[in-house]
Amino acid sequence: MENTDPYKTRNRALLLKDLYRDRWLYIFLIIPIAFYVIFKYVPMYGAIIAFKDFKIGLGIVGSKWVGFAQFERLIKSPDFYKILRNTLLLNIYALVFGFPVPIILAILLNEIGSKLFKRINQSILYLPHFISWVVLAGIFIQMLSPSTGIVNMILRAAGIKPVYFMASNFWWPIMFVISGIWQSSGWGSIIYLAAVSAIDPELYEAARIDGANKFRQIWHITLPGIKATIAILLILRMGSMMDIGFEQIYNLQNSAVYDVSDVISTYVYRVGIRGAQYSYTTAIGLFQSVISLVLVVSTNKITQMMGENSLW
Numbered sequence: 001m002e003n004t005d006p007y008k009t010r011n012r013a014l015l016l017k018d019l020y021r022d023r024w025l026y027i028f029l030i031i032p033i034a035f036y037v038i039f040k041y042v043p044m045y046g047a048i049i050a051f052k053d054f055k056i057g058l059g060i061v062g063s064k065w066v067g068f069a070q071f072e073r074l075i076k077s078p079d080f081y082k083i084l085r086n087t088l089l090l091n092i093y094a095l096v097f098g099f100p101v102p103i104i105l106a107i108l109l110n111e112i113g114s115k116l117f118k119r120i121n122q123s124i125l126y127l128p129h130f131i132s133w134v135v136l137a138g139i140f141i142q143m144l145s146p147s148t149g150i151v152n153m154i155l156r157a158a159g160i161k162p163v164y165f166m167a168s169n170f171w172w173p174i175m176f177v178i179s180g181i182w183q184s185s186g187w188g189s190i191i192y193l194a195a196v197s198a199i200d201p202e203l204y205e206a207a208r209i210d211g212a213n214k215f216r217q218i219w220h221i222t223l224p225g226i227k228a229t230i231a232i233l234l235i236l237r238m239g240s241m242m243d244i245g246f247e248q249i250y251n252l253q254n255s256a257v258y259d260v261s262d263v264i265s266t267y268v269y270r271v272g273i274r275g276a277q278y279s280y281t282t283a284i285g286l287f288q289s290v291i292s293l294v295l296v297v298s299t300n301k302i303t304q305m306m307g308e309n310s311l312w
Contacts, residue, residue: 050283070283106192125186137251167256199225239296
């Protein structure tokens with residue numbers, strides 16, 4: 001006669017009960033899982049064309065193996081070092097000047113007393129996130145136009161010569177960072193705002209009793225209270241240091257600033273999609289992914305050594 005473990009039977013019954021209770025949550029979970037499987041994991045099979053001389057007519061299986069020839073071509077290419085430099089520099093600029101902005105915005109929004117005024121400000125700050133970069137870039141370029149842009153109109157009124165911001169190798173990276181902050185900082189502040197709101201209000205009350213002003217409260221209570229969130233988001237941000245938004249770059253760049261605006265994503269589009277050099281640009285993408293993985297693991301390890309929360 002078969003022995004039945006009562007604990008296993010009970011645990012199985014509880015599991016089935018929980019699955020049935022939360023069935024709609026699991027059904028909704030199918031969509032994001034399907035997204036990642038179809039668009040993230042299945043395409044990983046195509047990464048092998050980085051080691052082949054891929055021909056569309058022959059397909060992935062029929063194309064000739066060439067080993068690391070595509071990677072050797074990448075390292076020897078004079079364009080490689082330019083796009084690598086531009087990608088890293090633009091990401092470093094965005095990290096240094098853009099990463100703190102959502103934190104500052106979240107703290108400022110948290111200090112607003114009027115709920116109506118706070119909601120209005122949040123809506124205004126979140127709005128650019130939902131607008132396409134085609135539209136945002138058009139607005140930004142028009143604002144900076146040397147002839148009709150409001151910025152140059154103000155400069156002329158102040159007796160300063162108009163500046164062609166979007167055609168200057170000096171000004172273009174600055175405008176790129178500013179436009180990125182404008183588009184993403186409001187939306188990025190949501191997570192920090194949630195972390196700030198989770199801090200125990202009694203800590204602020206105790207600080208006020210001890211005579212701490214608002215700046216001291218922010219420095220000694222708010223920032224330490226959200227440092228775990230900051231650490232996690234910094235680790236995730238480091239994972240995209242070798243990547244950069246194609247839409248933003250593509251819609252803001254022009255031929256006059258290719259020396260500072262041509263990055264890996266635009267180079268892959270130009271050479272891989274338009275030039276049909278699929279194996280070569282797949283090798284670029286694979287190199288990009290490996291470096292991103294190294295950066296994430298390294299940042300995560302440094303965060304652990306500092307005693308902060310990490311991804312694993």
